[in-house]
Amino acid sequence: MRGEEPSPWQRTGLWAGMAMEALGEAGLHFDELNKLRVLDPEVAQNTTELKEECKDFVEKIGQFQKIVGGLIEIVDQLAKEAENEKMKAIGARNLLKSVAKQREAQQQQLQALIAEKKMQLERYRIEYDALSKVEAEQNEFIDQFILQK
Incomplete structure (x- = not known):
């Protein structure tokens, strides 16, 4: 052969x-x-596989973006709620400060009124003592006048 x-x-x-x-x-x-x-069939096969892997990767990135977007929405919502609670707390604190100041002012007014009433009471006592003295003098004068008749 x-x-x-x-x-x-x-x-x-x-x-x-x-x-x-x-x-x-x-x-x-x-x-x-x-x-x-x-293209060489092996290169074409590798290209096709890479294309599929890229497609899967893009889908996974899309899913990841959706998940991250959801998380961002949740975090934003929580941040808004935290901000609202913070504002409520600030408002409550300011209200308490305001009430405390009002009470302090009211207490000062009441103390001033008490001091004024004490002074008025002292004036009335002095006036009462003076009038009691005048009454006693007048009663004594009347008694002497009656005795002289």
């Missing part, structure tokens, strides 16, 4: 191999469906 000439089928296979090699050098390849492609 060594000296024999290759059969037409073998020559066709040889020619096809050389043609495939020439096409490969030119950057052209046949895929599994024997379609002529510009």
Whole structure:
């Protein structure tokens, strides 16, 4: 068989191999469906896999963004509620301060009124003592006047 000439089928296979090699050098390849492609089938497969991985990655990023968006909404809502509670607390504190100041002012007014009433009472006592003295003097005068008659 060594000296024999290759059969037409073998020559066709040889020619096809050389043609495939020439096409490969030119950057052209046949895929599994024997379609002529510009990319090597392995590179095309890797590209397809990368495309799918990118698609999955983009979907996961979208889901992540939705989750983060939800968290941001929750945090914003909590921040608003905290701010509202803070404002309520500030309002309550200011109200307590105001009530305390009003009580202090009212207490001062009442103390001033008590002092005024004490002074008035002292004046009335002095006036009472003076009038009692005048009454006693007048009663004594009347008694002396009656005794002299």
